[in-house]
Amino acid sequence: MALLQIEQLTKQFGVNKALDSINLEIGQGEVHSLVGENGAGKSTLIKMLSGVYPPTSGTLFWKGNEVSFESPKDSKDIGINVIHQDRQLVSYFTGLENLYLNNPYPKKKMGLGIDWKAMYKAAQRLQDKWGMDIPLDIPVSKMTPSERTLLEILRAMMSDSNLLILDEPTASLTDKESELLFSFIERLKDQGVAIVYISHRLEEVIRLSDRVTVLTGGKLMATIERSQLTKENLIRYMTGGKEIKSTRLPKMQEHQEVLLQAKELRSVDGSIKNVNFELRKGEILGIYGLAGSGRTECMEAIYGLRKIADGEIYFKNELRSKPTPGSSIKQGIVLIPENRHEDALIMDNTIMENMTLPILSKLTKNGVMQKKSELSLVQKEMARFKVKAVNVNQPVSELSGGNQQKVVFAKALMSNPLVYICDEPTQAVDIMTRADIHLFLKEQASEGKGVIFVSSDLHEILEISDRIIIFSEGETVAELVNDNLNPNDILDICYLNQKEAVQG
Amino acid sequence: MNANVETYKKTINFNKNMISSYGTIFAGIAIILIFSLLSPGSFATLDNLINITRQISFLVIIAIGATLVMSVKEFDLSIGAMASLGGVVAAKSAASGLPLFLCILIPVIAGFLIGLINGAIITRFKVLSFVTTLAMGTIIGGFTFWFTGGATIFENIPASFKFIGQTNLGGIPLLSVIMFLIVISFWYVMSQTVLGRRFYAIGGNERASQVSGINIGKYKNIAFALSGMLAALTGALLASRLGSAHPTGGDGFFLNAYAAVFLGMTVVRSGVSNVIGTLFGAAIIGIMANGLTILEIPTFMQNVITGIIIIAALIIQKLGRDS
Numbered sequence: 001m002a003l004l005q006i007e008q009l010t011k012q013f014g015v016n017k018a019l020d021s022i023n024l025e026i027g028q029g030e031v032h033s034l035v036g037e038n039g040a041g042k043s044t045l046i047k048m049l050s051g052v053y054p055p056t057s058g059t060l061f062w063k064g065n066e067v068s069f070e071s072p073k074d075s076k077d078i079g080i081n082v083i084h085q086d087r088q089l090v091s092y093f094t095g096l097e098n099l100y101l102n103n104p105y106p107k108k109k110m111g112l113g114i115d116w117k118a119m120y121k122a123a124q125r126l127q128d129k130w131g132m133d134i135p136l137d138i139p140v141s142k143m144t145p146s147e148r149t150l151l152e153i154l155r156a157m158m159s160d161s162n163l164l165i166l167d168e169p170t171a172s173l174t175d176k177e178s179e180l181l182f183s184f185i186e187r188l189k190d191q192g193v194a195i196v197y198i199s200h201r202l203e204e205v206i207r208l209s210d211r212v213t214v215l216t217g218g219k220l221m222a223t224i225e226r227s228q229l230t231k232e233n234l235i236r237y238m239t240g241g242k243e244i245k246s247t248r249l250p251k252m253q254e255h256q257e258v259l260l261q262a263k264e265l266r267s268v269d270g271s272i273k274n275v276n277f278e279l280r281k282g283e284i285l286g287i288y289g290l291a292g293s294g295r296t297e298c299m300e301a302i303y304g305l306r307k308i309a310d311g312e313i314y315f316k317n318e319l320r321s322k323p324t325p326g327s328s329i330k331q332g333i334v335l336i337p338e339n340r341h342e343d344a345l346i347m348d349n350t351i352m353e354n355m356t357l358p359i360l361s362k363l364t365k366n367g368v369m370q371k372k373s374e375l376s377l378v379q380k381e382m383a384r385f386k387v388k389a390v391n392v393n394q395p396v397s398e399l400s401g402g403n404q405q406k407v408v409f410a411k412a413l414m415s416n417p418l419v420y421i422c423d424e425p426t427q428a429v430d431i432m433t434r435a436d437i438h439l440f441l442k443e444q445a446s447e448g449k450g451v452i453f454v455s456s457d458l459h460e461i462l463e464i465s466d467r468i469i470i471f472s473e474g475e476t477v478a479e480l481v482n483d484n485l486n487p488n489d490i491l492d493i494c495y496l497n498q499k500e501a502v503q504g
Numbered sequence: 505m506n507a508n509v510e511t512y513k514k515t516i517n518f519n520k521n522m523i524s525s526y527g528t529i530f531a532g533i534a535i536i537l538i539f540s541l542l543s544p545g546s547f548a549t550l551d552n553l554i555n556i557t558r559q560i561s562f563l564v565i566i567a568i569g570a571t572l573v574m575s576v577k578e579f580d581l582s583i584g585a586m587a588s589l590g591g592v593v594a595a596k597s598a599a600s601g602l603p604l605f606l607c608i609l610i611p612v613i614a615g616f617l618i619g620l621i622n623g624a625i626i627t628r629f630k631v632l633s634f635v636t637t638l639a640m641g642t643i644i645g646g647f648t649f650w651f652t653g654g655a656t657i658f659e660n661i662p663a664s665f666k667f668i669g670q671t672n673l674g675g676i677p678l679l680s681v682i683m684f685l686i687v688i689s690f691w692y693v694m695s696q697t698v699l700g701r702r703f704y705a706i707g708g709n710e711r712a713s714q715v716s717g718i719n720i721g722k723y724k725n726i727a728f729a730l731s732g733m734l735a736a737l738t739g740a741l742l743a744s745r746l747g748s749a750h751p752t753g754g755d756g757f758f759l760n761a762y763a764a765v766f767l768g769m770t771v772v773r774s775g776v777s778n779v780i781g782t783l784f785g786a787a788i789i790g791i792m793a794n795g796l797t798i799l800e801i802p803t804f805m806q807n808v809i810t811g812i813i814i815i816a817a818l819i820i821q822k823l824g825r826d827s
């Protein structure tokens with residue numbers, strides 16, 4: 001008997017069917033992946049399995065018995081644990097407080113107050129058991145995206161699962177952390193826990209899954225058995241037979257003029273200590289580093305979001321003494337931030353209000369908004385990246401994760417910049433959009449612009465970069481021309497430097 | 505059968521949405537109907553309607569300032585004291601023989617500058633606006649007391665000073681006209697201009713607005729300065745209406761102003777402070793006061809009833825939105 005059986009499940013938002021009559025079975029100890037384009041309905045399905053949304057129609061059977069969830073608590077009580085695509089943490093609580101958020105607090109003797117020591121000990125034991133090392137005493141707001149993901153995973157381990165659902169868990173993880181996650185999945189699977197896994201990274205889907213279900217436009221296209229699992233097969237089902245183009249554009253000539261340069265950069269907070277690099281016209285500069293290497297912090301410092309203690313930044317050979325985001329945008333430098341919820345989007349505002357925010361002054365006459373030109377501009381960019389939405393006035397909170405990321409990307413293009421600083425720009429987007437974004441950046445580079453491309457996905461870095469800068473412990477430690485490099489070359493450098501740093 | 509259930513569900517949803525977005529408006533209409541039934545001869549008359557617009561003009565103007573500050577997710581709790589100061593400065597200016605436009609302009613500029621100081625402290629040192637403006641209110645109150653010696657200013661005020669407060673233009677009080685002009689201007693600014701967009705962006709997500717190149721400090725300063733200015737203007741207009749100014753004469757506006765803003769957040773742009781909503785909120789509070797006074801309900805009872813109505817409107821709206 002299946003652990004979970006889904007029958008004719010449908011979810012309607014207004015006039016749109018996000019999911020249409022889905023039938024699916026999840027077996028005990030099975031790793032079942034869900035793939036499909038952005039807005040296909042994957043997260044919506046998960047939210048109904050975990051009691052976040054009630055289904056519009058359809059039935060769920062748990063071990064053969066019909067169940068319906070009034071709230072997330074109901075589904076957690078029968079052993080369904082979920083890591084949602086939008087991380088569900090309280091950002092001003094510490095890691096420890098977040099771990100116990102929906103688990104009972106250990107009480108002191110006679111129930112007087114919370115036993116913090118016992119809490120801490122139990123949490124550390126769990127960390128040891130799963131080989132994790134998250135700092136539990138700092139608030140979540142100070143944690144990196146990957147630490148946040150790991151914290152959520154740890155929290156899911158706090159109570160026993162029968163079914164663990166992971167919605168794009170590797171979106172901000174480096175390879176090393178992903179490996180850690182995969183080993184958890186193997187261990188849980190051996191214990192008979194069923195896993196539902198969502199990801200746009202097809203390699204890991206193929207590696208982990210027993211079966212894969214492809215969703216398209218809210219409909220179930222196919223459920224593929226392990227023996228039939230190939231990347232080509234998956235893409236064929238996802239795109240309805242279309243090929244994904246991977247275009248090589250002619251490179252610009254070497255030794256182009258330098259657009260942006262960082263010299264011995266050090267930040268006030270010490271997150272970056274000694275950063276040196278050059279970005280030339282017409283190139284895509286890949287930036288890689290393990291978690292905590294300071295790559296995001298460095299991009300923020302260059303853009304003007306982080307105070308610089310000493311060192312220099314030159315833009316077109318001119319010193320930028322006190323960069324601010326405003327001056328960056330004016331000069332033609334734009335940042336696509338890593339954290340879309342906190343740094344990029346105003347969730348309750350509309351797609352249009354979000355996209356034009358950096359260029360409002362260009363869309364005005366005497367301070368009055370020119371709504372017609374704003375509308376046509378936004379519609380053009382939405383069409384370019386195929387943002388799936390009802391209209392430009394839909395709040396971004398109602399978009400799927402990948403479509404939110406498309407809005408973030410499109411927003412950055414609005415100011416028509418000279419330098420793109422992209423921090424994980426393809427997170428959460430489907431492989432078709434990923435190819436579109438890569439192509440777009442390559443085109444921009446071939447037009448003489450400069451692109452900095454930060455990614456925790458080493459394969460992606462190798463796929464797109466002309467040169468690669470490696471960060472370790474807040475410093476730039478190596479610069480490589482991307483010519484027949486393989487992932488281990490880069491990882492070796494990272495680990496070597498990390499070891500040296502530890503040994504002092 | 506199934507189709508029936510679906511349509512039925514849709515009707516329910518429709519009604520709930522109606523309640524959430526228009527709950528406050530329904531409440532307003534209900535209040536008007538009730539008063540009209542209870543005292544048809546004196547409440548539901550054109551004269552009284554015009555009267556109400558004049559009575560609420562002070563509250564509306566000061567509450568619009570609070571609306572602006574709330575749109576960037578800050579509080580300005582010094583507006584009550586600021587209004588008192590504005591009234592006193594206006595009355596003193598009048599008593600010393602200054603022309604009318606200066607009697608209004610001087611407090612308005614003072615309010616603007618003190619608002620800027622509020623903003624500068626809050627944005628420069630990143631301190632909580634709630635506490636900072638509360639303290640600023642105390643400072644202003646102390647200053648006003650020193651300035652007046654604690655006494656009402658009414659001597660030597662020329663009749664010309666009362667022009668703004670007591671003139672009627674073809675039956676419409678000048679105060680009401682000023683109020684509508686201010687409402688329309690700030691509605692326009694908040695909904696049609698870059699300034700309004702930036703205010704709401706900051707209120708929606710300050711960090712993302714900063715990343716998008718918006719100078720957060722600058723726009724918060726503008727919001728606080730405008731709030732201070734409108735509060736001082738309210739005080740000056742009140743002094744002109746009364747022909748006198750008491751050192752704590754404007755303090756009472758502070759709570760009602762925020763009540764109006766919060767009521768207003770339940771209409772139009774749901775969950776966000778907005779000018780038209782604030783006008784509605786102030787109107788409900790004003791209509792309550794007017795109607796209850798006509799019914800000769802004592803003031804303490806008026807307060808109780810008004811408070812209950814505000815809480816009820818908020819709950820109805822919340823219930824509508826959650827489902």
Ligand SMILES: Nc1ncnc2c1ncn2[C@@H]1O[C@H](COP(=O)(O)OP(=O)(O)OP(=O)(O)O)[C@@H](O)[C@H]1O
Nearest residue numbers: 013018038039040041042043044398399400401402
């Ligand atoms: N609260 C909501 N209100 C209205 N529409 C919604 C809401 N949540 C989701 N949708 C719509 O439902 C559809 C499916 O969204 P869902 O988040 O399930 O996609 P997804 O497959 O998870 O995509 P992604 O890969 O981008 O995360 C989308 O078109 C989305 O806009």
Ligand SMILES: [Mg+2]
Nearest residue numbers: 043085400401
């Ligand atoms: Mg999703």
